[in-house]
Amino acid sequence: MAEPKEKQQVEYTEDSIRSLDWREHIRLRPGMYIGKLGDGSAPDDGIYVLLKEVMDNCIDEHTMGYGKHIDLEIEGKTVTIRDYGRGIPLGKVVDVVSKINTGAKYDSKAFQKSVGLNGVGTKAVNALSQYFKVQSVRDGKMKVAEFEKGVLIKEHKETATSESNGTMVSFIADDSIFRNFHFIHEYLDNQLWNYCYLNAGLVINFNNKKYVSKNGLLDLLLRKTNEDELRYPIIHLKGEDIEVALAHNNDYGEDLFSFVNGQYTTQGGTHQQAFREAFVKTVRDFFKKDYEAADIRQSIVAAVSVRVQEPVFESQTKTKLGSQYVYEGGPSMKNFVNDFLAKELDNFLHRNSQVAEALKKRIEQSEKERKELSGIRKLANERAKKANLHNKKLRDCRFHYNDEPGGKDKQAVLMKQKETTLFITEGDSASGSITKARQVETQGVFSLRGKPLNCFGLTKKVVYENEEFNLLQHALNIEDGLEGLRYNRVVMATDADVDGMHIRLLMMTFFLQFFPELVKRGHLYILETPLFRVRNKQQTIYCYDEVEKQAAIKKLGNKPEITRFKGLGEISPNEFERFIGADMRLQPVILEQGDHIQQLLEYYMGKNTMDRQEFIINNLKVELDAVEEGAVA
Structure with a gap:
């Protein structure tokens, strides 16, 4: 019998210990500072966090009473942000953006209830930018410093200037870290509006578009909802x-929608949970009836903003509040929110009897709908539990978005949670290729049997009656809301043909009809896969459209072999691996502000109307014209 091989011993000496400077550490472990990287296709991708870190400092200046407007310009990949606050003290311009744990916001007297913590934020932006420039103007003097990947390349001497006080930061994110990144302006639009809603009177100018709010969170809800449906x-x-x-x-x-010190906490936290509980308690006390919490909160649309001293967040990107108290020695978050609603909301409902009556009717309607569903819901959930034991439709992954991160490397687990993805595929061949190619730790696959039901105009009863829909909602764990969502990204992976696009449309209808918050929160995507493979003996190029195909033919020359992929099943698992890996192309499903979901669904998925026929004919003509022009060219 052969002797077992001994494990290779690795020496652990003084030479094994390595000290990284601030810049190296940020570049080696960017996730610790800005969350995930990404290419800009998701609203929480790193490039938006970089922009936010700089904007937060401008907002804090405004909150302290300095500077009424902020200029933001994005030209290509260059971001420039200028505030009109006090400006960084000129002798500390370089230190503030390049020395870790250097900033003014450790002194609570200078910055009460701020969100930008200047100890890390701008340093992370600097270290992760291939070019970074900071300019400060104070009382007729200006100081400028320029960096590359966090390294100071030029510190300009102080000069006299007639410019207004304030700070300007210009940066280009490092494309070796943020590969193929691009800005989606709808995400920026949401981010900038949120700043304005939380800072009534602040003016933000973005590429010549003006953002300003007079009524704070009231304006936010008016923009997020359709008044006719309230x-x-x-x-x-x-x-x-x-x-x-x-x-x-x-x-x-x-x-x-919840906010802390002007920061949009996309994952909620103690303040959001306090609001949910306080709202239920106040409504029960007002009507003197023990309504179910789910009935009271069903169909609610709400925004809550709190100001907290020394907020504690559960991650560097500040997306979930962990603070239990409003300030040291002060009330608990739960009591603070509850006392406010118990007084103010109760007073409002007493003074506005028509609103109180409408609220009561909405609650009782939800109660009636829940009771009507209870029987079929119970049976459907029992079927789903049995199916989950041997669910052939779901190939699950190891990590999930709703897991409680544990172990020594909590940050690494959080990063994996953000990468969790469920691919919704059509048919066995497509799901087979993705299943073999996927990353088992973070990517799951749910296989559809064929074209799902068009559920427009149907009640939620169909979610339980339709086995496929019921299994999908259980796979996602969204039956009772997004708090238990198991995958950060829900990706529709269908063929790039008419049938595939129809399936996408039917799935979007399902989510918009019954789980609209999944779309509103930016979790729904479409997977882009190549339409063509162009290759010769030396090189293979995958092309996502006709323009890329023509460029590939030109590059390879001499009549290369061209393959047109008709469906995902034609792409081998070895090829598929590169399309769902680091360079995966995702197209987010974005609801534009002011979009009326029911009107959208009525138009595209309701009964065929003359308006829709005319729309199809006009757009089909445009497509045909484009094809003919391409053929002539």
Whole structure:
């Protein structure tokens, strides 16, 4: 019997210990500072975090009473942000953006209840930018410094200037870290509007577009909802360090927007949970009836903003609040929010009996719908539990978005959670290729049997009656809202043909009809896969459209072999691996602000109308014209 091989011993000496400077550490472990990297296709991708880190410092200046407007310009990949606050003290311009743990915001007297923590934020932007420039103007003097990947390349001498006080930062994200990145302006639009809603009167100019809000969170809800669908006028309440706006509509689920010190906490936290509990308690006390919490919150659309001293977030990107108290020695977050609603919302409902009656009717309608569903829901959930034991439709992954991160390397687990993806595929051949090529730790696959049901105009009863829909909602764990969502990205992976696009449309209808918050929160995507493979003996190029194909033919020359992929099943697992890996191309499904979901679904998925026929004919003509022009060319 052969002796077992001994494990190779690795020496652990003084030479094994390595000290990284601030710049090297940020570039080696960017996820610790800005969350995931990404290419800009998701709203929480790193390039938006870089922009936000700089903007947060401008917002903090405004909050402290300095500077009423901010200029933002994005030209190509260059971002330039200029505020009109006090400006960084000229002797510390280089230090503030290049020395870790250097900033003004450790002194609570200078920056009360700020969100930008200047100790890390701008340093991370500097280290992760291939070019970074900072300029400060104070009282007629200006100081400029320029960096490359965090390394100072030029420190300009102080000069006299007639410019207004303030700070300007210009940067180009390092494309060796943020590969193939691009900015999606709809994401920026949301980000900038949120700044304005939380800072009424602030003016942001972005590429010559003006953003300003007079009524804070009231304006936010007016923009996020359709007034015709609201069951009663928006309730808008303001107090010291807290602001709330709320209403009910006809959508399923809860649509909550929560903010801390001007920071949009996309994953909620203690303040959002406090609001949910306080709202239920206040409504029960007002009507003197023990309604189910789910019935009270069903179809609610609300925004809550709080100001907290020394906020504690659960990650560097500040997407979830962990603070239990409003300030040291002060009230708990739970009691603070509850006391505010118990007084202000209760007073409002007593003074506005028509609103109170409309709210009561909405709750009782939800109660009736829940009871009607209870029987079929119970049977469907029992079937789903049995199916989950041997669910042939789902090939699950190891990590999930809703897992509690544990172990020694909590940051690494959080990064994997953000990468969790569920591919929704059509047919066995496509799901087979993806299943073999996927990353087992973070990518799951759910296989559709064929074209799903068009569920427009149907009630949620169909989600339980239709086995496929029921299994999908259980795979995602979104039956009771997004809090338990198991995958950060839900990706529709269908063939790039008419049938594939129809399936996408049917799936989008399902999510918009019953789980609109999944789309609104930026979790739904379309997988882009190549249409063509162009190759010769030396090189293979995959092309996603006709323009890329023509460029590849020109590059390879001498009549290369061209393959047109008709379906995902024709792409081998070895090829598929590169299309769902680091260079995966995803097209986010974005609801533009002001879009009316029910009107959209009625137009595209309802009964065929003359308007829709005319739209199809006109757009088909455009497509045919484009094809003919290409053929002539």
